[in-house]
Amino acid sequence: MNSKQHASGVVAGRLATPEIEDNFQDLHPALSTHEAVVAADRCYFCHDAPCVTACPTSIDIPMFIRQIATGNPQGSAETIFDQNILGGMCARVCPTETLCEQVCVREVAEGKPVKIGLLQRYATDYAMDSGAEIHRRAKATGKKVAVVGAGPAGLACAHRLAMYGHDVEILEAREKPGGLNEFGIAAYKTVDGFAQREVEFVLSVGGINVQYGKKLGEGVSLKQLQSDYDAVFLGLGLADVNALHMPGSDAEGVVDAVDFIAGLRQSADKSDIAVGRRIVVIGGGMTAIDAAVQAKLLGAEDVTICYRRGRDRMNASVFEQELATSRGVIIRHWLQPQSVNTTDGKLQSVTLEYTSQDGGKLNGTGELMTIEADQVLVAIGQKLAASGLGSPVKLEGGRIVTDADGRTSAEKTWAGGDCTNNGDDLTVTAVAQGRDAAEAINQTLRQ
């Protein structure tokens, strides 16, 4: 046993490096060619297939699977990339159990869907490893488009615009591209630096330049972009987080889950990441699950997710919830945080109040309970950093309003991904919106 395993407080190296590396291996290892062909053979090549309808990017799933079955993985990848240039990441992070695989007729018939996600990964990995050209740029149009944000929406939009021959300038606030794919997803879902490899793959189409450290509202304004470019796409994501406001919430050891995950993703050696012995995670979404599971994999002894509503209201899919519990995370429902308790500035516990639902309204019951904790991970939602946008961009519920094509209320400006009010905070939806906005921008620029 590692000597630090049971140390109290927030410490690094609870587990030895090899054990941590083992814990963080690929959640769904890639299929071998034979496995892929066998899995592909289970696809019925449905007509007007339900899986295609369920895919936010409408990938022709039966076709790409048939291409795998016939020994044409390159063609299969082309089918995928035509609809979804981030098909490699989506194959890894899509909640397929609530999208394509949920409606697979094999799921309906046998409770065992075709492994669509893994097959998509097989084909996209093959093509990205082969290095063969997938897309060629059309002749240059001389039009320039600014894309704000190098996350899934921005990359998908930029790629499609570049294909059409437009010149694209991406402005990225961070020093590295990828957005949530790079900073916000559990490490075991995208191992071996895949997010960066995928960005390189997307950019390899040409015609896209990325400027790093460029944040809207800090030296660059939307107004300026509108005047310098023929069109602007906003793929800002949700850069701000909701903070916990309660007694003790400013204590050391109360950490934002988004930052915790980003730190993990960016560390070269995960045994450097400090983690508590007993952790309470507040929230019920994918971020809560990703943070909780990874904390557990780093060696935390007790990790408890506390969500203020019932299981059916959790944004994290059932698969993700089961993944968490299989890794030893405890998920508790109907509990809202009341205070973070410290002694001599040291985090000791979290006090929570039981809740109940009365119609649509959530009420505290007055009954309290306390969970011992030396670290609290807060995952109660992210929000748009709207300050740099300026008034012409109409918001609703704190997010950008767009029409079906992604057009915002501001001139020459489109938006897509989590920053808009019509998504579901999924990578695949962000890709679809970025791509569709690019189509709309292209139409407009060619008029």
Next chain:
Amino acid sequence: MADIRNTFAGIKSPNPFWLASAPPTDKAYNVERAFKAGWGGVVWKTLGEAGPPLVNVNGPRYGAVWGGDRRLLGLNNIELITDRDLHVNLREIKQVKKDWPDRALVVSIMVPCEEAAWKKILPLVEETGADGIELNFGCPHGMSERGMGSAVGQVPEYIEMVTRWCKASTRMPVIVKLTPNITDIRFPARAAQAGGADAVSLINTVSSITSVNLDNFSPEPSIDGKGSHGGYCGPAVKPIALNMVAEIARDAETQGLPISGIGGITTWRDAAEFLALGSGNVQVCTAAMTYGFKIVSEMIEGLENWMDAQGHANLDDVIGRAVPNVTDWQYLNLNYVTKARINQEMCISCGRCHIACEDTSHQAITQEVDGQRRFEVIEEECVGCNLCVNVCPVDNCITMEQLAAGQTDLRTGEKVSGDYANWTEHPNNPSRVAAE
């Protein structure tokens, strides 16, 4: 318990499952393993004339066609007859027959098309105590170019001639093995019968190229970049074999001629089908080469269980039972009207029945009903073709239901007649015969 003891062309075996003349029966070692596993008999791999042993290729001898999960559907081979010394083979045959007296041991022979050659080898085989001989007029590769194998089997006159030589020179029952690489199997069968054959066995392998290597454009199996047509066998050839067996079984001239059924038999069910179409026993090769000799116990028990369940006491209750039901197209009942029915409880909504019917057939299956994804048969369009049943991935989800006499066929608007009526009497048939 059903009795599956078998007598074929006078040769007795404890069950009707023989191993066909092929690599698995090339030497005592294999044959003894087969008998230990329970095979009722073997046809020893084809012997040629005495002299320097035959030479096989030293590269691959087999090509293959696979289904999903690399399930072997068809095998093709370019191996020749035995490449072991004749006298070694004869010695082993004699010993094996002595050690396994209750099993059938038939010896396959192929020598040049000269009477002297046959007269020379037959006494040698007879001396082993073997139960019978099988004349290899079937192999489509290698030997056929030397005037043997299917080169003989493709000329009915040669079949008759050689069969007659053999009958005149041996007391052993003579089984003539037929090649499927002809246009009408009845002619070689009739020729064998005319020559005095005690039985025919079929099919031998089908001339084939299994695939082409698209990197070097060589047919497979590839020998130094070149390929040669080989003999195709395995599950893929079963339907071809069943038809040929049935054609001989129902031919007025060859009716009653014992048939040893061969061609893709893999399970007890395949065997039962061959028996029902008139085979007196069956021979198996590819299934054994794929899975080993143990499969015979599944075949034996499966056949027994089916016979018990159906109340068939012995093989005679089964053999030929389907033959009277094989007829010519013109005698099929045109008043037998069926419509597809889709069981909505079982339907998994894959839509394959719809797209198959819509794109390639009669536009008789919906895709949507009241705005919902739903697949229903449009009776007005359904011709009862059965394509939807065949493409549906769910067993028994789509069935063909017969319209009872008096019901209206919504496609034609006519009432279904309960009478039998066929094409020979149909008004649209220019050569119809008047109904009585």
